Amino acid sequence: MTRIFILNGHPAAGSLSAALATTYARAAEAAGHPVRLMQLADMVFDADFGFAGYSRTKPLEPDLEQMLANLDWCQHLVLVTPLWWGGLPARLKGLFDRALLPGRAFDTRKTHFGMPRPMLSGRSARVVLTSDTPGWFLRLLYHNALLWQLKGQVLGFVGIKPTRITHLSPASQPKPGAIAHWLAEMERLGSKAM
Numbered sequence: 001m002t003r004i005f006i007l008n009g010h011p012a013a014g015s016l017s018a019a020l021a022t023t024y025a026r027a028a029e030a031a032g033h034p035v036r037l038m039q040l041a042d043m044v045f046d047a048d049f050g051f052a053g054y055s056r057t058k059p060l061e062p063d064l065e066q067m068l069a070n071l072d073w074c075q076h077l078v079l080v081t082p083l084w085w086g087g088l089p090a091r092l093k094g095l096f097d098r099a100l101l102p103g104r105a106f107d108t109r110k111t112h113f114g115m116p117r118p119m120l121s122g123r124s125a126r127v128v129l130t131s132d133t134p135g136w137f138l139r140l141l142y143h144n145a146l147l148w149q150l151k152g153q154v155l156g157f158v159g160i161k162p163t164r165i166t167h168l169s170p171a172s173q174p175k176p177g178a179i180a181h182w183l184a185e186m187e188r189l190g191s192k193a194m
Contacts, residue, residue, distance in 0.1 A: 002193035004028050005074035006037045007067070009081035009092040013041040016171055016179070020128055021080040023183045027190030036070045040092055043067070047094025054102050064099045071105075076124050076193055077160055079150070082171065083131035083138075087146055096154055105158040118159025125155050125163040126194060128186070130171035138167070164194070 006025050010017035018039060025037045043063040050058055060068070071077065081092055088096075102108045102116070110117040127150055131138070138144055151163045166189070168182050 001033050003034045003073055003075045004036070004078060004190075004193055005070040005076070006035065006078040006080070007070075008037070008039045008041070009079055009089065009095075011040050011089050011091040013039070015041075015082075016130055017080045017082060017128075019179075020130070020168075020182065020186050021078070023186040024078055024080075024128075024190035027187040028193060031191040031193070033190075033193050036073065038063075038067060038070065040089075040095065043095070045095070045098060047091050047098065049094075049097045054108075057101060058098070060099065064095070067095065068099055068104055071120060071123075074123060076126070077155070078126045078128065079155075080128040081130070083129055083133060083146060086142060087149075100154070100158055116157075118157065121159030123160045125160045126166065126189065127151075127155075127163060128166045128168065130168045132170045132172050134169055135167050 008021035025035045028035045045061040106116040108116045155163050
């Protein structure tokens, strides 16, 4: 069985992202996978890093410590997030800024080709991205910038790979039956820990 940590990165409660994350979690648990689920909307922390460099950092709040403990525990990460203004919601980006620090997520004392050694290797990920932007538009005009950022500059940087992407669009005005289809896809992915 695969240990799965699911992070719903939508900053509001009751979102489509929450429904997708919860559906994935239920299906994974029903298939016998140990699951931990955190909702960004329920987490209490200051999203502002606040200082330049890494010599001075704020103490991590309990929810950030729990998120890191879940990352350490898991074998597979599922990140569910909307695309807002071409990027991540600010609060989710703040979570990464605050929690993925040297000594916890990467080691600046040990480098390879000048890059810090990742400390979260041995884990895979699935990003479930909701947006109103069609997939072809993300590819052709935006060159999949957010997907490159998540796969390479965030998750890959700390060692979480491979990262697979599920893009669901349009999220604000879905076609009839789309949400039911998306939830069924989360059930399928959750039951197989993909």
